[in-house]
Amino acid sequence: MALPSSPTDFTLAEARDALRARAISSTELTSAFVSQVAAARPLNAFITETPERALEMAAASDVRLSAGEARPLEGLPLAIKDLFCTRGVRTTAASRILDNFVPPYESTVTQNLWDAGAVLLGKTNMDEFAMGSSNETSHFNPVVNPWRARNSNQSVVPGGSSGGSAAAVAGRLCLGATGTDTGGSIRQPAALTGVVGLKPTYGRCSRWGIVAFASSLDQAGPMARTVRDAAILLRAMASVDPKDSTSVDVPVPDYEHEIEAGVKGLRVGVPKEYRSDGAPSEIDRLWTKGIGWMRSEGAEIVDISLPHTKYALPAYYIVAPAEASSNLARYDGVRYGHRAADVRDVSDLYERSRAEGFGAEVRRRVLIGCYVLSAGYYDAYYVRAQKVRTLIARDFVKAFERCDVLLTPSTPGPAFALGEKTADPVSMYLNDVFTVPVNLAGLPAVSVPAGLTTDGLPLGLQVIGKAFDEQLVLRVARSIERAAGFDATPNAWWRAA
Amino acid sequence: MSTSAEQSSKLIRGAEGDWEVVIGMEVHAQILSKAKLFSGASASFGAEPNAQVSFIDAAMPGMLPVINRYCVEQAIRTGLGLRAKINYNSLFDRKNYFYPDLPAGYQISQYKNPIVGEGEVLLDLPRGQTVKVGIERLHLEQDAGKSLHDQRPDHSYVDLNRAGVALMEIVSRPDMRSSEEAAAFLKKLRAIVRYLGTCDGNMEEGSMRADVNVSVRRPGAPLGTRCEIKNVNSMRFIAQAVEYEARRQVDVIEEGGSVALETRLFDARVGETRPMRSKEEAHDYRYFPDPDLLPLVIEESWVAEIASGLPELPDDKKARFMRDYGISAYDAGVLVGDRELADYYEELANGIDAKQAVNWLNNEILGRLNRDGHTISDCPVSATSNNTILRLVTEGLISGKIAKDVLDIAWTAGGDPRTIVADRGLAQVTDTDAIEKAIGTVIASNPGKVEELKSKPNLLGWFVGQVMRETGGKANPQSVNTLLRARLGVPAEG
Numbered sequence: 001m002a003l004p005s006s007p008t009d010f011t012l013a014e015a016r017d018a019l020r021a022r023a024i025s026s027t028e029l030t031s032a033f034v035s036q037v038a039a040a041r042p043l044n045a046f047i048t049e050t051p052e053r054a055l056e057m058a059a060a061s062d063v064r065l066s067a068g069e070a071r072p073l074e075g076l077p078l079a080i081k082d083l084f085c086t087r088g089v090r091t092t093a094a095s096r097i098l099d100n101f102v103p104p105y106e107s108t109v110t111q112n113l114w115d116a117g118a119v120l121l122g123k124t125n126m127d128e129f130a131m132g133s134s135n136e137t138s139h140f141n142p143v144v145n146p147w148r149a150r151n152s153n154q155s156v157v158p159g160g161s162s163g164g165s166a167a168a169v170a171g172r173l174c175l176g177a178t179g180t181d182t183g184g185s186i187r188q189p190a191a192l193t194g195v196v197g198l199k200p201t202y203g204r205c206s207r208w209g210i211v212a213f214a215s216s217l218d219q220a221g222p223m224a225r226t227v228r229d230a231a232i233l234l235r236a237m238a239s240v241d242p243k244d245s246t247s248v249d250v251p252v253p254d255y256e257h258e259i260e261a262g263v264k265g266l267r268v269g270v271p272k273e274y275r276s277d278g279a280p281s282e283i284d285r286l287w288t289k290g291i292g293w294m295r296s297e298g299a300e301i302v303d304i305s306l307p308h309t310k311y312a313l314p315a316y317y318i319v320a321p322a323e324a325s326s327n328l329a330r331y332d333g334v335r336y337g338h339r340a341a342d343v344r345d346v347s348d349l350y351e352r353s354r355a356e357g358f359g360a361e362v363r364r365r366v367l368i369g370c371y372v373l374s375a376g377y378y379d380a381y382y383v384r385a386q387k388v389r390t391l392i393a394r395d396f397v398k399a400f401e402r403c404d405v406l407l408t409p410s411t412p413g414p415a416f417a418l419g420e421k422t423a424d425p426v427s428m429y430l431n432d433v434f435t436v437p438v439n440l441a442g443l444p445a446v447s448v449p450a451g452l453t454t455d456g457l458p459l460g461l462q463v464i465g466k467a468f469d470e471q472l473v474l475r476v477a478r479s480i481e482r483a484a485g486f487d488a489t490p491n492a493w494w495r496a497a
Numbered sequence: 498m499s500t501s502a503e504q505s506s507k508l509i510r511g512a513e514g515d516w517e518v519v520i521g522m523e524v525h526a527q528i529l530s531k532a533k534l535f536s537g538a539s540a541s542f543g544a545e546p547n548a549q550v551s552f553i554d555a556a557m558p559g560m561l562p563v564i565n566r567y568c569v570e571q572a573i574r575t576g577l578g579l580r581a582k583i584n585y586n587s588l589f590d591r592k593n594y595f596y597p598d599l600p601a602g603y604q605i606s607q608y609k610n611p612i613v614g615e616g617e618v619l620l621d622l623p624r625g626q627t628v629k630v631g632i633e634r635l636h637l638e639q640d641a642g643k644s645l646h647d648q649r650p651d652h653s654y655v656d657l658n659r660a661g662v663a664l665m666e667i668v669s670r671p672d673m674r675s676s677e678e679a680a681a682f683l684k685k686l687r688a689i690v691r692y693l694g695t696c697d698g699n700m701e702e703g704s705m706r707a708d709v710n711v712s713v714r715r716p717g718a719p720l721g722t723r724c725e726i727k728n729v730n731s732m733r734f735i736a737q738a739v740e741y742e743a744r745r746q747v748d749v750i751e752e753g754g755s756v757a758l759e760t761r762l763f764d765a766r767v768g769e770t771r772p773m774r775s776k777e778e779a780h781d782y783r784y785f786p787d788p789d790l791l792p793l794v795i796e797e798s799w800v801a802e803i804a805s806g807l808p809e810l811p812d813d814k815k816a817r818f819m820r821d822y823g824i825s826a827y828d829a830g831v832l833v834g835d836r837e838l839a840d841y842y843e844e845l846a847n848g849i850d851a852k853q854a855v856n857w858l859n860n861e862i863l864g865r866l867n868r869d870g871h872t873i874s875d876c877p878v879s880a881t882s883n884n885t886i887l888r889l890v891t892e893g894l895i896s897g898k899i900a901k902d903v904l905d906i907a908w909t910a911g912g913d914p915r916t917i918v919a920d921r922g923l924a925q926v927t928d929t930d931a932i933e934k935a936i937g938t939v940i941a942s943n944p945g946k947v948e949e950l951k952s953k954p955n956l957l958g959w960f961v962g963q964v965m966r967e968t969g970g971k972a973n974p975q976s977v978n979t980l981l982r983a984r985l986g987v988p989a990e991g
Binding site for chain 1: 552555556557558559560561562563564591593595597600601602603653655781783784785788789790791
């Protein structure tokens with residue numbers, strides 16, 4: 001295998017092998033990424049860069065590598081979404097209310113990564129408290145997508161909420177990154193930046209130490225340049241955790257294994273409810289192409305119906321805000337985080353600390369959440385949404401009686417211009433229409449880059465699997481990746497900026 | 498179960514006829530457990546402020562609760578002790594409200610699906626009657642921390658040591674009809690949890706707290722509007738609070754007003770209740786199932802295992818005491834009200850007359866404990882020693898009077914009763930010669946009284962006293978009596 005000329009063009013798997021072969025040291029690799037990160041500040045992908053820590057960790061990894069004691073991710077530089085608490089490193093959730101918060105503990109997922117030898121490059125930007133689909137709700141300003149439409153200087157959004165992680169992977173600022181996905185926050189930005197993003201089965205990765213948005217939906221997952229890289233990262237991130245009652249005790253397999261096995265003989269379901277009305281969009285055409293690849297690789301295509309799909313988005317926008325309104329009650333200015341000055345009394349402390357500390361989208365969702373849980377509305381909204389959720393999960397169970405995986409578009413469209421949808425929350429929420437049902441059902445799904453729009457912006461396809469069937473999901477995604485031969489990269493315009 | 502005569506004695510006399518008071522209770526009992534309900538932090542009392550606070554208790558970002566299995570076991574045990582239905586599936590809910598001593602902004606509690614359902618408690622009232630009080634439910638929940646407003650004039654402080662400590666909220670049906678029954682309920686509940694070892698029942702340290710719902714009505718009328726009285730933190734206050742509140746409500750109604758549904762605080766210093774929160778601040782707690790916790794699923798086999806390890810409970814013990822010892826329902830009720838007292842009694846009554854033992858315990862031991870401000874657990878004379886004293890009486894070695902002296906000596910100086918009797922020469926004189934000799938002395942020195950006795954046979958008692966004094970109180974009074982009658986020619990009674 002011919003290695004790229006620049007170490008930052010390595011895939012994670014290539015870098016791993018190069019480190020083991022002693023073709024490069026972790027310090028060299030990490031230094032190269034530290035420079036990339038510094039050079040890419042116009043993207044605003046990071047909230048906090050940790051170059052010193054990165055180089056210290058790299059040096060420690062080099063000692064292990066030369067001693068032949070390399071662990072699975074030894075010396076590989078990663079970016080971490082700023083929703084994961086990292087001991088001694090500021091963790092903000094991209095919110096003013098946590099802009100000074102330095103956790104005295106490490107999240108289980110990031111601890112797993114460090115235990116596997118990974119190197120921390122920094123904490124990535126995101127939508128505030130993971131609430132958003134464009135990375136424009138961040139208190140630390142929007143992330144800019146490394147991609148631009150062909151012959152355009154117009155900045156486009158990277159998607160959200162894991163927009164910083166997506167941009168960092170797409171811009172070659174790290175070998176891989178962590179994201180979290182509550183309604184599409186890994187898959188949608190992955191699709192919009194041309195990277196691979198996997199949302200694992202609910203319970204596959206521990207939520208302990210991840211700032212909570214909607215507890216019954218939140219799930220951490222990897223974002224990477226290739227399906228193989230995502231598989232490598234997931235293996236390290238996943239674990240059953242006695243500190244998270246909702247984590248599940250299922251063995252963590254070697255996801256890389258059998259990743260090249262192809263789709264011959266598999267039944268790939270195509271749900272009709274994901275087809276857009278009217279003239280086929282670019283994403284519809286890509287989807288059709290993807291179905292063709294699967295068929296020519298030897299898969300059987302099965303037409304599927306998921307009849308309750310149209311209720312998923314409204315149900316999601318009741319359940320998620322309801323849980324968020326309660327989860328975010330702890331940010332009260334009393335023990336940590338932003339506290340309003342010169343308060344009159346305790347109510348004033350709460351009201352002003354929270355009004356000053358939360359941005360508009362977070363305030364909107366907290367209010368929606370309080371509303372749908374309040375007396376007299378609880379049954380009409382929250383209880384109903386939970387019933388819908390059950391029906392959606394049942395749709396998938398029935399579908400998987402007839403197929404092994406589902407193939408859908410990841411998003412209704414490509415990256416859009418900054419500011420294009422901020423005035424209309426509902427049009428923003430519609431970005432999650434293909435990703436949200438998966439969260440409501442707790443299933444694993446991956447977005448894999450499959451092509452470009454005529455304007456040259458990336459689009460992704462989504463593979464959805466049965467609970468804890470990440471291995472098969474990754475195998476199918478790898479097949480699409482291979483068939484699509486997606487090798488486009490953004491031109492690094494920010495370096496000239 | 499009470500008679501109608503009994504019923505009428507509980508009524509409150511108003512200006513225009515009688516009123517009935519209706520009482521229900523919500524009791525918060527802190528679970529005896531080393532660790533809190535959802536965090537590993539210590540749950541012990543009295544540590545430095547904020548010394549027992551985990552990241553979970555402080556509601557740091559990303560922290561998650563994990564149920565403490567032992568606390569669940571304690572709740573099941575208590576449910577079984579209340580003869581209640583154990584729910585094999587229950588749920589934890591979030592009760593949302595803002596307060597500085599509630600770090601997460603919500604309390605994890607059980608709202609719609611509690612771990613324990615309906616049960617009952619039998620109250621032992623004086624005169625031996627029994628009243629049944631229904632238990633509506635028992636659920637698990639977290640305690641809040643403590644706000645300290647008296648440290649500095651311009652600041653409030655928060656101590657989170659108590660935040661997250663496991664509580665059982667036990668809710669009764671409105672089945673009580675007097676302050677006496679309310680106090681008896683709390684007493685009985687405390688006895689049950691202490692027997693079970695699920696709560697120490699210590700009201701002073703706040704490990705058992707009662708909210709009392711009080712309403713009044715005309716006998717037989719529908720339930721009146723209730724007031725919830727908070728902060729009733731001792732057995733003594735509960736009766737006071739109920740009496741005050743019932744009278745207040747009767748006065749309000751009789752003066753043409755109506756009772757407002759409200760929460761009131763009992764002020765122990767003045768013995769009054771006063772309004773606590775106004776309706777304007779009424780909370781909407783926005784309950785919903787806690788998504789961080791799985792439904793609490795309990796195996797039937799586990800419940801069976803816990804049930805098989807339950808100790809004998811007060812009601813069973815009471816029945817056994819009445820059956821095996823032949824003591825009254827009242828005496829048995831008092832004894833079993835305190836597990837240590839019951840244990841003490843069983844040791845005391847071992848092999849001797851059970852009624853004599855209960856009288857001795859009530860009159861001699863409890864009297865002295867009361868006088869000295871002690872409880873049965875720090876009684877200076879063991880049950881075995883008291884058993885010995887009573888055996889000495891039965892054996893005729895000492896009189897009942899000397900027995901009390903022996904108890905006094907053992908109480909203050911300690912020592913084995915037999916040794917005390919031997920060393921101090923307290924054994925009864927049953928030797929006829931010695932008694933005859935003493936009788937001779939008394940007759941010889943009181944010829945006038947002997948003469949008088951012929952017309953007043955009642956004077957014999959005086960002679961008995963003199964002979965007892967002559968023998969230093971050690972003579973067997975029965976022998977003295979018999980010998981005196983023979984000597985002085987007074988016929989035996991009857």
